[in-house]
Amino acid sequence: MNLPDDLRTRLLDALDGCGLLVALFDPDDVLRHANATYRATFLPDVALPLAFGDVLRHGHRHGIGVRISSGDVEAFLSDILSRRRSLPIRSVTTDLVDGRWIMFTETLRDDGWMLTVGTDISTLKQTEADISRRHQQAVLASQTDGLTGLSNRNRVLQLAQAALDHATATTTPVSLALIDLDHFKSVNDQHGHLEGDRVLRAFAEVCRHKLRPDDAFGRMGGEEFLLVMRGLSAARGYAVMQRLRRDLARSWDDAREPIRGVTFSCGITQARPGETLDEALQRADEALYAAKRAGRDRCVSGG
Numbered sequence: 286m287n288l289p290d291d292l293r294t295r296l297l298d299a300l301d302g303c304g305l306l307v308a309l310f311d312p313d314d315v316l317r318h319a320n321a322t323y324r325a326t327f328l329p330d331v332a333l334p335l336a337f338g339d340v341l342r343h344g345h346r347h348g349i350g351v352r353i354s355s356g357d358v359e360a361f362l363s364d365i366l367s368r369r370r371s372l373p374i375r376s377v378t379t380d381l382v383d384g385r386w387i388m389f390t391e392t393l394r395d396d397g398w399m400l401t402v403g404t405d406i407s408t409l410k411q412t413e414a415d416i417s418r419r420h421q422q423a424v425l426a427s428q429t430d431g432l433t434g435l436s437n438r439n440r441v442l443q444l445a446q447a448a449l450d451h452a453t454a455t456t457t458p459v460s461l462a463l464i465d466l467d468h469f470k471s472v473n474d475q476h477g478h479l480e481g482d483r484v485l486r487a488f489a490e491v492c493r494h495k496l497r498p499d500d501a502f503g504r505m506g507g508e509e510f511l512l513v514m515r516g517l518s519a520a521r522g523y524a525v526m527q528r529l530r531r532d533l534a535r536s537w538d539d540a541r542e543p544i545r546g547v548t549f550s551c552g553i554t555q556a557r558p559g560e561t562l563d564e565a566l567q568r569a570d571e572a573l574y575a576a577k578r579a580g581r582d583r584c585v586s587g588g
């Protein structure tokens with residue numbers, strides 16, 4: 286189609302001012318026309334024609350255009366060329382050295398000429414990243430106990446179930462410890478609820494430092510906690526909990542009232558192959574009850 290000169294000029298002006306990145310490549314992939322935005326992004330002060338590969342090489346040399354995180358422009362180029370011109374219409378998203386994200390639509394014509402139109406989607410990408418970050422924050426909040434920052438009841442039970450499944454699948458042991466602070470009601474009664482909260486946080490902090498990071502540990506509610514010890518028999522789990530009792534007593538040495546002197550009782554059990562989490566927890570709970578009855582500040586193993 287032959288355009289009258291004035292229309293041709295208007296069309297090129299419109300392309301220059303439209304904010305899109307527009308480029309036309311010939312069948313040998315040589316850039317024959319680029320609008321102002323495309324040139325400003327990739328080729329300021331460079332005369333056309335220029336082969337597509339040289340467009341990228343030029344940008345890389347001058348620190349502009351496409352961001353090549355590996356720093357290896359030739360490897361990057363050969364990767365792109367393996368897909369370029371493979372379909373009549375293709376969309377490619379790329380990030381630029383200046384931080385923008387551009388989505389290019391490449392339209393390959395039957396005669397081998399290719400029109401490339403790029404749209405700035407940086408705002409969209411930012412929104413996408415914000416949504417993803419907020420989603421992760423929401424998931425984390427739904428799994429976290431607000432007072433202590435530990436896993437909450439739902440989460441620690443989920444982790445316990447996963448540990449039981451893993452133990453069954455691998456025929457390795459797993460032990461559960463139900464932990465309950467002693468005489469916690471009197472802490473609240475004598476020092477107030479806020480001081481009680483401080484005790485819960487201090488206890489959680491000691492456990493966080495003293496327990497293995499890959500053991501699931503969470504607050505079941507109130508002053509009760511659950512520890513899931515992967516790979517440990519009840520006997521070894523018992524030893525871990527006795528050590529925690531000693532560590533706690535030592536950590537309290539420098540603490541002030543009412544943290545000082547707070548102890549816990551604990552019921553430990555090793556999960557039996559094929560049993561449900563509820564059954565294992567029931568046994569741990571009975572062991573905990575036995576520890577309380579026997580005078581508190583102790584661990585009891587429930588098999």
Ligand SMILES: Nc1nc2c(ncn2[C@@H]2O[C@H](COP(=O)(O)OP(=O)(O)OP(=O)(O)O)[C@@H](O)[C@H]2O)c(=O)[nH]1
Pocket residue numbers: 432465466467468469470471473477478479480481482485506507508577581
């Ligand atoms: N400060 C504070 N107290 C809580 C919280 N959740 C539960 N409690 C209190 O924890 C206390 C638990 O009391 P009990 O169940 O009688 O247990 P205990 O006094 O520790 O007695 P034993 O377990 O038998 O040694 C109650 O006073 C609850 O109000 C919390 O988030 N913060």
